Amino acid sequence: MREPVDQPTETELVALAQGGDHAAFEALYRAHSGRVHALCLRMTCNAALADDCVQEAFVQAWRKLSSFQGASAFGTWLYRIAVNEVLGVQRRDRRRVTHLQVVGEEERTEELEYSHSLGLEAGEEMDVEQAVRALPEGARNVFVMVGLHGYSHEEAASALGVAVGTCKAQLHRARQLLAKRLIP
Amino acid sequence: MIPRNYSFCAFLFALLPLHAVAGKHDYEDEGDYEERSVSESAPMAANGTLDVSNVAGEVLISGWDRNEIEVKGELGYGQKLDFSADGDHARVEVRWERDHEDEDEEANILISVPKTSRVRATTVSASIIVRDVTEELQLRSVSGDVTAHVYAADVNIGTISGTLQITGNKQAAEMMLSVVSGDAWVRDIDGDLTARTVSGDINIRAGKLRRTRIDTTSGDVLLRASLESDARFEVDSTSGDLRLELCGKPEAEYELSSFSGDIVAFDRHGEARNEYGPTSDLRFKLGTGGALVRIDSLSGEISLDDC
Amino acid sequence: MNEREMNEALDARLAKLARDIPPGRDLWPQISARLRDDDQIVAPIGRNRVRGVWWWQLGAAAVLVALSSLTTYGLMSRQKAASERVAAVEFVQHELGAASFLPAGYVQARQELSVAFDESLARLSPETQQVVETNLRDIERSLKQISDALARDPGNATLQQLLVAASTQELRYLDEVRRLALNVPSKGA
Numbered sequence: 001m002r003e004p005v006d007q008p009t010e011t012e013l014v015a016l017a018q019g020g021d022h023a024a025f026e027a028l029y030r031a032h033s034g035r036v037h038a039l040c041l042r043m044t045c046n047a048a049l050a051d052d053c054v055q056e057a058f059v060q061a062w063r064k065l066s067s068f069q070g071a072s073a074f075g076t077w078l079y080r081i082a083v084n085e086v087l088g089v090q091r092r093d094r095r096r097v098t099h100l101q102v103v104g105e106e107e108r109t110e111e112l113e114y115s116h117s118l119g120l121e122a123g124e125e126m127d128v129e130q131a132v133r134a135l136p137e138g139a140r141n142v143f144v145m146v147g148l149h150g151y152s153h154e155e156a157a158s159a160l161g162v163a164v165g166t167c168k169a170q171l172h173r174a175r176q177l178l179a180k181r182l183i184p
Numbered sequence: 185m186i187p188r189n190y191s192f193c194a195f196l197f198a199l200l201p202l203h204a205v206a207g208k209h210d211y212e213d214e215g216d217y218e219e220r221s222v223s224e225s226a227p228m229a230a231n232g233t234l235d236v237s238n239v240a241g242e243v244l245i246s247g248w249d250r251n252e253i254e255v256k257g258e259l260g261y262g263q264k265l266d267f268s269a270d271g272d273h274a275r276v277e278v279r280w281e282r283d284h285e286d287e288d289e290e291a292n293i294l295i296s297v298p299k300t301s302r303v304r305a306t307t308v309s310a311s312i313i314v315r316d317v318t319e320e321l322q323l324r325s326v327s328g329d330v331t332a333h334v335y336a337a338d339v340n341i342g343t344i345s346g347t348l349q350i351t352g353n354k355q356a357a358e359m360m361l362s363v364v365s366g367d368a369w370v371r372d373i374d375g376d377l378t379a380r381t382v383s384g385d386i387n388i389r390a391g392k393l394r395r396t397r398i399d400t401t402s403g404d405v406l407l408r409a410s411l412e413s414d415a416r417f418e419v420d421s422t423s424g425d426l427r428l429e430l431c432g433k434p435e436a437e438y439e440l441s442s443f444s445g446d447i448v449a450f451d452r453h454g455e456a457r458n459e460y461g462p463t464s465d466l467r468f469k470l471g472t473g474g475a476l477v478r479i480d481s482l483s484g485e486i487s488l489d490d491c
Numbered sequence: 492m493n494e495r496e497m498n499e500a501l502d503a504r505l506a507k508l509a510r511d512i513p514p515g516r517d518l519w520p521q522i523s524a525r526l527r528d529d530d531q532i533v534a535p536i537g538r539n540r541v542r543g544v545w546w547w548q549l550g551a552a553a554v555l556v557a558l559s560s561l562t563t564y565g566l567m568s569r570q571k572a573a574s575e576r577v578a579a580v581e582f583v584q585h586e587l588g589a590a591s592f593l594p595a596g597y598v599q600a601r602q603e604l605s606v607a608f609d610e611s612l613a614r615l616s617p618e619t620q621q622v623v624e625t626n627l628r629d630i631e632r633s634l635k636q637i638s639d640a641l642a643r644d645p646g647n648a649t650l651q652q653l654l655v656a657a658s659t660q661e662l663r664y665l666d667e668v669r670r671l672a673l674n675v676p677s678k679g680a
Contacts, residue, residue, distance in 0.1 A: 022526060029519055034511035041512055051514055058522045063387075064367075088311075117515045128504050148508060161309075179501045183492070237674055306674045309616075326671050327619050342667060345622045362667060364626045380660065382626040399660050401626075401633050420656035422633035441649040443640055463649055480652050482637055 014074050018065050025065075029058055032075055035149070036082045042144045043086045045133045047117035053089060057082035083145065083159045090137060131181045135174050142167050143174035220259045222293070224276075226269035228253040231319070233302045234295065238278040238310040239263070241290030242328075247299025247316035254296040260289025278310075311346070329366070334359065334373070354391050361386075363403075381405075381424075393417065400424035400484075408491055411436065415475040421484040428479070431491035435471025440488065442481040449488035597658055604665040611672030623668055630661045 008016070008024070010031070016024035036057055041050035060081050068077055135143060141160055145151040146167070151159070157167040228234075230251055236243055241260065253274045255267055266277040278291040291310070297303070297317065304322040305312050311328040314321060318335040329346040332339070336355035341348060342362035350361070352373035359377050361368055363384040370379075374391040381403040390409035398405055398419045408429040411417055415434065419426055425445075433450055440447050440454065447454030447466045454464030479486055492500070612620055634657050641650045 022523060025526070026519055026523070029522065033518065034513045037514045038510055038512040047515060051516070051518060054514055055518050055522055055525075058518075059525045062522075062526050117512070124504070125507055128508055132508075147505065148510065175498070175501060178505075179497050182504055183497050183500045239675075306671075308675050324671055324674075326615065326675065327622075342671070344619060344668065344671060362663075364664070364667075365622050380663065382629055382660075382664065399656055401629050401657070401660065420653060422636065422653065422657060443647075443649060443653070463644070463647060465649075480649050480656070482633065482640070482650075482653055 010074055014068065025062060032078055036078060039079060039082055039144060039149055040086055041117060042132060043141055044089060049089055053082060053085045056085045080159055128182060131178050135177060139170045139174040142170040146171050222255060222257055222259055222265050224255040224267040226253055227251060227271060228269060228274055228298055229272050230298045230300050232272045232274060232298065234297050235275045236295065236305040238291055238293060238307045239280065240309045241292045242311045243305060243307060244294045244313045245303055245305065245317060246296050247318065248296050251298055255293060257291065257293035259291045262289055263291050411475050413474045417477045419479045421481040423483045425485045426479060426481065427487045429489050429491045433470055433490050434475050435473060436475035436477045437473045438468050439478045440466040440486055442486050444483045445481050445485040447486045450490065600662055604662060607669045608665040611669040614672045614675040630664060633657050634661065
């Protein structure tokens, strides 16, 4: 009987990747892409944009890998990079609205793609996802980071470039709005 | 990322056909988070000058074929836009209204100018993005990122903690870059390059360089380029590592010296110089030696290779 | 339903939201292609290698005391910092004989720039001030390292060149920060 092969730990994978090992970095991608994608998808509300953000986040993580010292978990460090990508997309998105016509067909296609990317059928969970999606951007950002993905207020405030008080107020507002919509 | 048409999520949701929840599509109470749109335009000469300053948010400057300047975007609460244009010179300034400064607020501005305009942009924390402007650029930010497509004209770009991403057009120009703690990524440039960093890394992929001067304190420098036959290529580093790829092993006089770091150049190794300290030197000549490559380091490692 | 019950009901619904949603398609091939493209230009250099820093034994304890302020981390009062920097450089000039290798007018330029720099620093956000100060310490530390080495080997052309480059870098840095900070609105303006 063969001896079981020990899988490398995440620390070992990071060290290998820092040495230029693509296969190790791919393993890190496989381990974290789902959570990174969930974060990006809920913050951007757009499946295609979320894919772009995920891709860009991992490319930036590879470029900055030498600066990762292990002070935080690799996932935490990676999510910070992903959040920066999303915020950049959101800033560009706000500007495009001022001079682009919204095309109804294109929006419906995007909506279908978003719903499909969640992998949900119509029902309770879809209701919650749609409610999150409809939150105002600032409140949604904080809710996704703090309420769903476990960031502390301080971490989220720092990443979003807002005061901690603003972050807490946004989370409270998000929860009030969600409760108003979801709880009869 | 490939640009696509996008829209606000809330606005999108308002048109959602799949999930009609009667009377509950939009959230109310946007109150404190109201953004204010701006829209300005004026004639502008093809070779005019644009001065831009923005405190926070993003400035996108885009060149077009019209002899006109157009400014669109949103201001954050408490911000004010000053716009003036006299045909040759346009000024766009976003600043705080009197007695109001909120670091949470951002202004996102799109400025379209004649593509042969000269652009000077200065921001505090706002990012700067420039594309399709083919003339001189001076872009400076304290903590914002700077992204620019550059052409054949002179370029001077700097930031303290932002990141630089510069893409050239493979046309010879004079470029000066300065970063402090942010990283710089430069691709497809030719001509003269001066790059300075304290602790940020500099990554360069260039075509043919003529005059190159790179100074780093502790940031690493990674470079791939070819050299003109009479090029002068100089790098000084205190503790940053230098990984340099000079394509085709340029015919040059090579003077490489490191006080305490290793030197490897085209498989040659540095040799200890004297009994007072560990300094390693490597001096050799390839071909007719028309160019000069001088690299000095205190403790950073020097690695020089072919492409 | 009271507020507590509402929060509990909301949390129960939110708990069902997936925290892990795989992308609809495998993004790795595109990511991998970009990494290969990057690798053809550069390869990551690990910062966590220990760099050899040669600290030479200083002949005079006074030199150690005077120059040790340059390696202190954290924020000193800006006026004190400026005067200490100038004093340290003058000491380097007299005691270590590095004056002849410094660019002409360096000390005076440094003194003038330091005053303007300190005024400009106050306009920057605390986070940026921290970055600026940390990097200035980086430059000053490099000057000290080079000066120390030059004291041991005054005829070393490499060290002479590095001292010129590092001192010029410092002046440019002070000036660059000063100019950038001019565009930051004064607090309360």
